[in-house]
Amino acid sequence: MKAIRRFTVRPVLPAPLAPLAELARNLRWSWHAATRDLFRDVDPVLWDADGDPVRLLGSVPPARLAELAADDDFVRRLGECAADLRAYVTGPRWYQEHQDRQDRQEHPEGRERRDSRSAASDGALPAAVAYFSPEFGITAALPQYSGGLGILAGDHLKAASDLGVPLIGVGLLYRHGYFRQSLTRDGWQQEHYPVLDPNELPLTLLREPDGTPALVRLALPGHRALRAHVWQAQVGRVPLLLLDSDVEENDPGAREVTDRLYGGGSEHRLLQEMLLGIGGVRAVRAYCRLTGHPEPEVFHTNEGHAGFLGLERVHERVQGGLAFDAALEAVRAGTVFTTHTPVPAGIDRFDRELVAHHFGPEAELPHIDVELILRLGMETYPGGEPNLFNMAVMGLRLARGANGVSTLHGRVSREMFQGLWPGFDPEEVPITSVTNGVHAPTWVAPEVFRCGAGRIGAGRTDQALSVGDDERWDAVAGIPDGDIWLLRRELRAQLVYEVRRRLHVSWRQRGAATAELGWIDEVLDPDVLTIGFARRVPAYKRLTLMLRDRDRLMELLTHPDRPVQIVVAGKAHPADDGGKRLIQDLVRFTDDPRVRHRVVFLPDYGMAMARKLYAGCDVWLNNPLRPLEACGTSGMKAALNGCLNLSVLDGWWDEWFEPDFGWAIPTADGAATDEHRRDDLEAAALYDLLERRVAPRFYEHGPEGLPDRWIEMVRRTLTRLGPKVLAGRMVREYVERLYAPAARAHRMLDADAATALAAWKSRVRAAWPRVAVDHVETAATAATVATAALGTTAELGATVALRVRVRLGELTPDDVEVQALAGRVDPEDHITDATPVPLKPTSGPDAEGALLYEGPLTLDRTGPFGYTVRVLPAHRLLSDSTELGLVALPTETTGEAAGVLMR
């Protein structure tokens, strides 16, 4: 029988247990071991079933609660955890200390300490930062993520909390979250969308002082409205606001806007993104108004989906009387955009018409001309689609700071978006990179934590994991081989049991009877080299590369002395039948009775499974098509548990690979090979590595009977790679390299400065077509260089005097910088490592309006050397001289006439 109404009955906790409710509401329990232990002890069976404190407290029988209330030891531990949480949430942390340090530098005469929440409007660090993301993976108990992007966002919030960064997270609450995966008998992915009731999740509704729910409202075309409630999750110190359109005042279409993550067609996606970006800013405003939290000075959009947050803030200022261009300058100053994918399909693009329809006088942001909005998302570069509105392009145009998520991905992104900065080399495109990290307290297995705590104490281990501190990590180096090996075996054995349990559940779902499943008790072996591969299943990740030569794989799995075993998991996007076929291929292979004890596919990859998997594997495999994996984070989580990586040199592994940490799978990218041949080559390289390098090292035992060389790699992975891969390191980089400069720019660009900057830009843009480099000439100033020889050879250390004639049209020398760029040249005469040298105006303008610029150029390198000159716009409030995308370069004839190149 179906219920016509449901409600949630909350448990009444006996008074001594009241702090349990407080601990359950703050998601810090998800990474705080002592609090997790406490919840487990409430009811180990219920806890192990789903690890969700809210649900646990809702299901424990009152008799058990009474028993616990009388248990002095439990009540004491509860008190300690509650006190620890309060101290964690209120005390000063890295950010506050960092702020103090900066204050002391700026005001050495001394000043009183700030408390952690006071607005730091004159300090260097932002008073608050709003962090927007379409998904957040914080715990399996709040299933609002599909994969890496969401988990990264969750790790960002947790690390920000540990560091004391005053972040506000903003996202959507999907009533069905992402799908749960199961398999049919023949291995085809099935999707299920369980209904999530926010009342049963660790969320509280944001309310107005009169008790009514705070309401965010967006105008839709056709006099409709999209309304949303705001739910708040508490992630340690960081509030996470989730907008929920499933409210009674909405019409049925509007109610469904937040139904599921990455579902639906274009219009549905657009509405989700408008709610996230525009509604998200309104939710932040409401939150600050209702709680007194300082207003964010910096807005960070995690991938382009939330990009409308910039437009909403422009609209706020336009409503306040500022012109659009000036508002854009002011907003841009405080905006940070992170791009996460070099795969075009990963970038949202909408039909221009669809966007136009949803903005303007009859819809959202009525005070901004729709044409101005459209222009921000246009792909105005060669190969761009004139009829598409690109969210990443808008993200870049609306942000002062932009970054990719690994060094390699930064480079790839600069090339990918180079068209937005015509006239500049890819190296100059203003997209930097901050390599992702992972939140160690979430991803390090308790057994590994205890091992570290045994050496240096729990508090310092905690510090080392959350903040990152190389010295503390060195302590692990002293752990004896035998202990490391015991730890690895314990983790592997736990994984083996977990795999059998999950496989059993999966086969029951696939329709098997328990009696047929006796073989599952023999699946995997706690002493066999264990390889893990788990991730979403887009084509570029190549789930089935390992199946390229099935016979060879079978030999590896069933090798008499050095077998390997493989655990695979992953979800295909519901609309991706290609991905589902890959899963089916793999599942059918794992069903083969000859290998099913050595290779398994586990359905429903998610955070709960991931924690066991990363810790229990010996080797983490990653074989994407290079360079399409922007960063990849699962291998980092594995490394933090002493698992070695075996991966294509892509994303983070390209940056930090060392032979001590694992193996690099050679790739055939760049070679003129077709895709099939490339797969063949890379798969063959993978089998070779496994057979000749990985397995022998694992099974080779030293004099003590232990695999010494393997253990040494585990140790080095923990001590030397560990501190790099931390989310704490990542968030500190964001604060120092992106948030702090954005906050400073934001403060400088008040209404007047923004108006002046916008006017200046518009003047420079209009005048730029008449800016030109007319003539370049050189004269050797050092006697060692014969003038006649100049143009072909010169001696190291010689100085060349450059004289450049430029025309500035209506601009003055104050508006520009004239630079020489010098460096090594490649065979195509391309300067490969250009260093800019500013030149000084020495005379002019002459009768023809030309100015002379001069400066010395030192030939400080041997070999082919070249230089060129250019004119760039210059203004003290520009973030970067590439900002306007304007540059004047010598024409072919100017260069040749002056003999610009010397070889």
Ligand SMILES: *Cc1c(COP(=O)(O)O)cnc(C)c1O
């Ligand atoms: C870390 C993680 C991912 C992302 O892993 P990649 O290596 O970036 O593919 C995906 N899903 C879950 C559950 C994770 O924990």
